[in-house]
Amino acid sequence: MTATITILGAGPAGLGAAFRAAQAGHQVTIVERAGRVGGLAGSFEVAGVMVDHGSHRLHPATEPHLLEELKRLLGEDLQQRTRHGRIYLEGRWIAFPLQTADLVRNLPPSFAIAAGRDAILSPLRKAKGDTFADLLLAGLGPTMCDRFYFPYARKMWGLAPEMIHGEQARRRVGGNAAGKLLRKLTGSGKAGGVFYYPRRGFGQIWEALAEAASRSGADVRLNTPVDRVEQCSGGLRVSAGAEQFESEFVWSTLPIPVLARLFQPCPDKQVLDAARRLRSRGMVLVYLVLGVGRYTEFDAHYVPQGFTPVTRISEPKNYRDGDDPADRTVLCAEIPCASGDGIWSTDDRDLGRLVGEALAGMGLPAVDPVEVVVKRVPAAYPVYDLGYSDCLEVLVEWSESVPGLLTLGRHGLFAHNNSHHALEMGWAAAAALGPDGGFDASAWSASAESFAAHVVED
Ligand SMILES: Cc1cc2nc3c(=O)[nH]c(=O)nc-3n(C[C@H](O)[C@H](O)[C@H](O)COP(=O)(O)OP(=O)(O)OC[C@H]3O[C@@H](n4cnc5c(N)ncnc54)[C@H](O)[C@@H]3O)c2cc1C
Structure with missing residues (x-):
């Protein structure tokens, strides 16, 4: 007995499940919907250089069985690399992931003394509530919060730290204990100072997985935007323009509010209200094509402070030993924003100028781009505002009430996660299918609970 499944979205979660x-x-x-696989973790070409949707690395925290499978699929093309990034903090460059000797050498002394004092006093502080501000102030103290984390949070999510749910701190920082954070930041935790990256861009991982899924019999349909999911006598019917796909199961990695809106029969008002209130943070990605072989030796520059809306600038060529052109390089600047706001609507040339100003503001070499390419991503990060968990609960409960429907992936479960977490979700969905073609909902629920422990690696 085999099951018939239509999977919506060929990002890491959908492809993992399909494979x-x-x-x-x-x-x-x-x-x-798109013309290539990989979703947010996919790659594309700018001026002959493969680029990603912002800085992407495969972290060593990937579950060993998943990492082994990816190594098997990509062979030597999946390179192990040493991280080589830095953070711009109060006019100085600090290696990232942090290294003790470098911190002692480069952290402004006033910052180091105050942060050290906060760390010693941390057992005396208790969180006053369950917001991002409460948890980080209790765990890290005011120095790291006011001078590092809070300005970054404002840029990243467009919200005051007091208006961000405590879950954001747990997902991003992995708890509120100063020791835990320090271990994570210094790379002495699970992640270490290395990462994996394929020769032809991060998206090569997902292309290899899509090929493996096809070889195993999956039908991968690109350029097929889903516009309707409805119940029918055989189970569920998915429509994409004139095309229709009927199956017993639909596994959706679409943003859960989008799924609710395109479902028939139309969910009730409470569900649609929740779908309206659950918000995603958008991102403008600005790619500067430079007529030089290399801009700097660093893979990424992290910019937590508020003097520019840019949060990170990466140089894709420096993530790999690849077949990139020798006479040019591309920089990728990440600017979080809300779909339709001032940043979103700024024209491409002005966005290029804004990135040039950010580089100059950090004392980096002046740029004269040969070309500026801009990509606007309406849903890059789930926003954990104070009301998000109630809305999410309503939406998940609704999706669970539809026989055969499952929602998974970053935006499907509204989980701020990495691609290896999304892949794990896909794997878990497939594991819940029995050999008789039945779906073990309790096995899936147990996996879904474990996803709540995923902590994002930067
Ligand atoms: C700036 C940035 C940096 C990141 N850095 C890292 C990193 O270093 N390492 C890491 O592991 N992860 C990183 N991530 C996270 C990673 O990108 C995500 O975890 C991963 O892409 C989630 O996979 P997914 O399959 O759940 O969703 P997605 O990748 O979002 O895939 C969903 C798919 O659904 C498709 N879709 C949407 N609507 C429709 C429709 N109507 N019809 C058909 N298809 C549709 C989309 O086109 C997409 O392909 C980063 C994310 C961002 C934004």
């Missing part, structure tokens, strides 16, 4: 379910002999169709 494993097809391998187990089920009939899988995966339907993707």
